[in-house]
Amino acid sequence: MSTTDPPSTDQKPVVQAIADKSTPVALLLAVFISPVAYYYVGRTKLAIVNFLTLNYLLLGIVIVPIHVYKIISDAESEIGDQRAR
Numbered sequence: 001m002s003t004t005d006p007p008s009t010d011q012k013p014v015v016q017a018i019a020d021k022s023t024p025v026a027l028l029l030a031v032f033i034s035p036v037a038y039y040y041v042g043r044t045k046l047a048i049v050n051f052l053t054l055n056y057l058l059l060g061i062v063i064v065p066i067h068v069y070k071i072i073s074d075a076e077s078e079i080g081d082q083r084a085r
Helices: 012-019 023-032 034-040 044-052 060-084
Strands: none
Touching (some): 023 060, 034 060
């Protein structure tokens, strides 16, 4: 499934749950304890990888906040697109 495909009906609650997350809280978690930030936005596998690779070999302080922000903003825009239909 590509990122441009609309979510199926079983994915809508997941997207809504991600969109409801607080962006400032997610960004603070991403800066200070990045595996918890991924877990916060529902990306458990990324949280495990982030933990096992020692925060992406210390580049995570830059990468994780950007990625977490992108995950939340994509979910918010997807919810906005669904409401517009």
